Amino acid sequence: MAKIFAIESSCDETACAIINDKLEIESSVVTSQIDVHSRFGGVIPEVASRMHIEQISVMVKEGLNNQKVEDMDAIAYTIGPGLIGSLHIGAAAAKTLAFFYNKPLIGVHHLRGHIFVNELIEPLTYPLLALVVSGGHTELVYMRDEDSFEILGTTQDDAIGEAYDKVARILNLEYPGGPKIDKLSKLGKPHYRLPTPKVDGYNFSFSGLKNACLQLEQRLKRNGEELIGEDLAYAFQEVALHHLLDKTLKVMNDYEVKHVLIAGGVACNSRLRELMSENIKDAKLTLPPLKYCTDNATMIGVAAFKEFNRQRFVSLDASSMPSMPIDK
Ligand code: KG4
Ligand code: ZN
Numbered sequence: 318m319a320k321i322f323a324i325e326s327s328c329d330e331t332a333c334a335i336i337n338d339k340l341e342i343e344s345s346v347v348t349s350q351i352d353v354h355s356r357f358g359g360v361i362p363e364v365a366s367r368m369h370i371e372q373i374s375v376m377v378k379e380g381l382n383n384q385k386v387e388d389m390d391a392i393a394y395t396i397g398p399g400l401i402g403s404l405h406i407g408a409a410a411a412k413t414l415a416f417f418y419n420k421p422l423i424g425v426h427h428l429r430g431h432i433f434v435n436e437l438i439e440p441l442t443y444p445l446l447a448l449v450v451s452g453g454h455t456e457l458v459y460m461r462d463e464d465s466f467e468i469l470g471t472t473q474d475d476a477i478g479e480a481y482d483k484v485a486r487i488l489n490l491e492y493p494g495g496p497k498i499d500k501l502s503k504l505g506k507p508h509y510r511l512p513t514p515k516v517d518g519y520n521f522s523f524s525g526l527k528n529a530c531l532q533l534e535q536r537l538k539r540n541g542e543e544l545i546g547e548d549l550a551y552a553f554q555e556v557a558l559h560h561l562l563d564k565t566l567k568v569m570n571d572y573e574v575k576h577v578l579i580a581g582g583v584a585c586n587s588r589l590r591e592l593m594s595e596n597i598k599d600a601k602l603t604l605p606p607l608k609y610c611t612d613n614a615t616m617i618g619v620a621a622f623k624e625f626n627r628q629r630f631v632s633l634d635a636s637s638m639p640s641m642p643i644d645k
Pocket of ligand 1 (some may be wrong): 482
């Protein structure tokens with residue numbers, strides 16, 4: 318049975334996992350730096366790199382879970398996209414293991430990991446449409462088969478998670494703001510009206526919406542009126558998530574789609590999950606469990622098997638890529 322040892326370090330989680338070719342998770346450990354970054358109001362790249370350095374050896378040891386590197390068939394790591402300093406730490410660890418134990422090395426695209434982890438829930442059916450929504454990405458990825466990735470739509474400014482985090486700051490909520498807005502909005506009422514983003518094709522835009530939130534807050538302050546936090550959270554979330562839904566439905570109207578899935582940190586959002594369940598008809602829908610939405614190494618291991626099966630390996634001098642198209 319083939320086994321892959323996988324490492325993820327692209328942002329603020331350091332994670333390791335062992336996955337076998339039956340897609341069984343033999344071990345999976347994740348440590349998050351969120352508590353540290355929340356003090357600064359967002360991920361500070363330099364701090365993230367330093368914390369990965371502190372964590373990586375411990376996580377490799379724990380991730381191996383008493384198994385031997387000798388027994389692995391390949392070492393996989395996130396090659397991009399992500400914070401370059403953070404990516405380097407995972408790459409250095411993976412390359413050291415691959416070199417020392419003479420194992421093939423697999424460089425995994427982070428977003429492919431977010432997509433393919435859904436195979437742990439159910440088989441993927443093609444053509445497939447993945448709505449990838451995270452702190453750094455908002456993408457509609459169309460896959461005719463498991464080796465074809467076409468970005469039909471992407472954000473023209475902020476990523477959806479970034480917009481959540483910025484609006485959270487207006488509401489004095491700590492980073493990461495997404496889960497807090499998700500919770501707060503449940504108490505909110507339709508009270509404030511915010512503009513629906515207008516963007517061509519299957520693309521997205523969130524900066525106008527974010528600015529509208531800021532302007533509303535400033536106007537109320539000038540007028541000596543109180544901002545009702547839960548109502549702003551509600552209004553922002555409804556507009557932002559309907560924007561995601563509308564573009565997803567537009568693709569489904571124009572393309573053959575047999576399977577829809579959501580992926581990335583914002584896929585944890587309870588209202589997004591509800592909207593998708595209510596509105597995605599005529600296609601299979603996968604809403605991954607929350608532990609697979611946020612960054613982890615299991616997803617890197619699952620995506621690594623796609624490369625392993627095609628014998629697509631990278632060399633020890635492979636460069637990590639902070640921005641990296643999903644089709645490369
Ligand atoms: O995928 P992820 O863990 O890291 C990146 O690769 O970016 O996503 C993190 C993002 C943050 O912006 C966070 O605020 C957002 O996902 N997020 C949420 C929720 N949980 C996490 N956004 C909205 N609702 C949530 N429940
Ligand atoms: Zn991610």
